[in-house]
Amino acid sequence: MKTLAIGDIHGGLKALIQLIERLKITKQDTLIFLGDYIDGWSESAQVIQYLMELSKTYTCVFIKGNHDVWCEDWLRTHECDSVWLEHGGKGTVDSYKLFSEAEKKQHLNFFEAMRLYYIDTEKRLFVHAGFTSVHGVEYEYSTRNFYFDRTLWEMALIMDKRIKKDSELYPNRLKHYKEIYIGHTPTINYSKVKPMHAVNVWNVDTGAAFTGKLSAIDIETKEVFQSDTLKDLYPEELGRNKS
Template identity: 45%
Template sequence: MRTLVIGDIHGALHALTQVLERANIQPDDFLIFLGDYADGWSQTPEVLDFLIDYQQKHRCLLLRGNHDALCYDFLLGKPMDTLWRLHGGKATELAYQHVTTERRTAHLNFLDSLQNYHLDSQNRLFVHAGFSNLRGIAYEHFEEMFYWDRTLWELAQSTTLSPTNPLYPKRLSLYQHIYIGHTPTTRLGTDKPLSFNGVTNVDTGAAFKGRITIMDIDTATYWQSDPVFTLYPNEQGRNQ
């Protein structure tokens, strides 16, 4: 049995189905989707339809990303600001113009069912973004941090201290390993997963000029889609 983590998708169904095929998903695989299914490319409704069906056929755990929370608010009819539209929301808005009420309701129910984090029996943490409380996820005061925080990834990149040093950041010593998405590795010049100080980031820039990534956490083997923008040649994604 493999435990597979799947990075940010951002409305790119073509890339998602491609990378799932390349990873050769087996019936006993356990798939942990790290969130951000919505916003960016034009197929957010289709991605949500796919995941709703897929979790009925495979062993899946689906986490909440910040764009999933934003999409949920949009589907509820809450006023959305210009910033959301500039960061992928416009494609979602357009995609839902002709989606039925029944289908919207199914998507709302799906987005509401997403989990904020998963901690497994080996003390490995899976979360879209991070957490801010020095004592860990059980003590987090603001659940939005699980899908909005960027400081955990910045901390993991920046510290050069040894884990045995008393000044080693406490957040980095609480868990056996942490798997996140949220902040594209393309910001660091690569479309491959990156690891620093026990934190592995598998958001490989699917919303921009990068790819969707699936990683086997026990072997660190990974599979990737083609660069997503090549699968949507008439769209911008979040490349605004």
């Protein structure tokens, strides 16, 4: 029985299918997706459809990312956020051209049911980006931080490893959870192609939207599974790369 945290997919259905095959999951396993299912490669709507079907057979937890919030708003209002269009939204809208209004409504329901965060029985937190409250996620002032915040990861990266958890200098944000699993900030920004670990925070976004791979990590063993590089899976596309 495994629990696997899966990083940002960004419309890469081929990578998602490949990763799921490599995970060799059973019905006793749990898949925790960390958000940003869409915007990037050309199969965003198809990723959502695949995940909806996957969840009928396997135990899945779906965390909501910032790109998912934009798409959810569009599916609800039919109005496109200009910032979203500049960050992959146009490709996502295009991917929905062959979907009926009834199917789009099903996808909207799927987005609306996503969690802002998930805490398991071992006090491990799963959230797309981060949070800012020193008292924990239940006390977060703005829900936007769950899918936009980068300060949690930045703090973890620069933290002095000599500071012990019982020290008054140890960040209160980190004390509430055994481990924290996030996406949102690609590890390729730090020239790392696999999930990164800093203090008790694990970043599983390995840049699938850009030049990286889609990754999953077994939260018990810390074994990492990856797809092929998405640029190789979609050789005729740019994803969210500039060129």
